[in-house]
Amino acid sequence: MTRPSSRTFTERLADGVMIGAEGYVFELERRGYIKAGPFVPEVILDEPEALRQLHREFLRAGADVMVALTYYAHRQKLKDVGRDGQLEELNRAAVRIANEVAAEGGALVAGNICNTWSYDPANPVASGAVVREQYREQLTWAVDEGIDFVIAETNDFVGEALIGLEVCQELNLPAVVTFASVQPGKTYDDHDYIDACKRLADAGASVVGFNCSRGPETMQPMLEKLRAAVDIPIAAQPVPYRTDAATPAFESLTSAGGGRAFPIALEPFAHTRFEMAEWARRAADLGVQYVGICCGGAPHHVRAMAEALGRTTPASRYSPALDLHPVLGTPADTSAQGVMGDWSAAPV
Incomplete structure (x- = not known):
């Protein structure tokens, strides 16, 4: 089919920093279209207009890529919710919707595969065959519908990531392969994260890196090491949450009362748009060529990040103009600023 963009993924990447926007599953759960727990994107079939609208919002905010919402749209996860009979229908529809919206702004379209929960490092041959088949069927449908490249993300195992990359290569698709750094130091199959990325780079990945689990502060040191290593x-693509050295991954964050914050009580840990914008500048200055956001990300984050990188987006028409606020825009009245803080000093 005709591609929305006339430039290939490799050509676009060579132009400069690309902005990726994810977090579809979390954002659609907040909007009432996905069930927390299984996090299967049934919205694709049940409420396609809701997905179409979120794609459009990310596009208007400055995203260079529409990622087909096929995260957790593999056979095992659909079986968990009793919809494995609609596997092909769901995957094809996700790519079609991504293509429709991408065409509105000349964006690229990414197919998407992710951790399957089917891979077992103790039995890599048998479990790997199951994983390979799930990836093959998803990506074969995606290629048929039309994609520019693949994001193979949230990998916990090097073995599973390599299978994903091999399937991409079978189909002649450039691959962005990213690891979720849940554990300190090493993947679930005991590989140092930097070495894991190097292995994927050596195996032919177009881009390697990290997504999800870690917020900007705990992902940044890993990025510095990775930039020097490959x-x-x-x-x-960090999550927009305040992780720290004591709790580097957001899956382990706990509320003030000691309860689990992940995945649906994370609001007290959320970064502002200004903080994500500042991180985007830091990442670009470091030499990160694909700068994005993951679970928890929303269009306002993406717009602020794009503007921090010097872009004016369609959504920039509605960027904040607090000087026009009836209280905050009145210099003589500082009471509101005392409560809200000095917005003029916030990063733009």
């Missing part, structure tokens, strides 16, 4: 483009 000579191909790198990607970073």
Whole structure:
């Protein structure tokens, strides 16, 4: 089919920093279209207009890529919710919707595969065959509908990531391969994260890096090491939450009362748009070529990040103009600023 963009993924990446916007599953759950727990994107079939609208909002905010919402749209996860009979229908529809919206702004379209929960490092041959088949069927449908490249993300195992990359290569698709750094130091199959990325780079990935799990502050040191370790483009898609050295991954964050914050009580840990904008500048200055956001990300984050990188987006027409606020825009009245803080000093 005709591609929305006349430029290939490799050509676009060579132009400069690309902005990726994800977090579809979390955002659609907040909007009432996906069930927390299984996090299967049934919205694709049940409420396609809701997905179409979120794609459009990310596009208007400055995203260079529409990612087909096929995260957790593999056979095992659909079986969990009793919809494995609609696997092909769901996957094809997700790519079609991404293509429709991408065409509105000349964006690229990414197919998407992710951690399957089917891979077992103790039995890599048998479990790997199951994973390979799930990836093959998803990506074969995606290629048929039309994609520019693949994001193979939230990998916990090097073995599973390599299978995903091999399937991409079978189908002649450029691959962005990213690891979720849930554990300190090493993947679930005991590989140092930097070495894991190097293995994927050596195996032919177009881009390697990290997504999900870590917020900007705990992902940044890993990015610095990775940038020095590989000579191909790198990607970073952190979650917009305040992780720290004591709790580097957001899956382990706990509320003030000691309860689990992940996945649906994370609001107290959320970064502002200004903080994500400042991180986007830092990432670009480091040499991260694919700068994005993951679970928890929303269009206002993406717009602020794009503007921090010097872009004016369609959504910039509605960027904040607090000087026009009836209280905050009145210099003589500082009471509101005392409560709200000095917005003029916030990063733009």
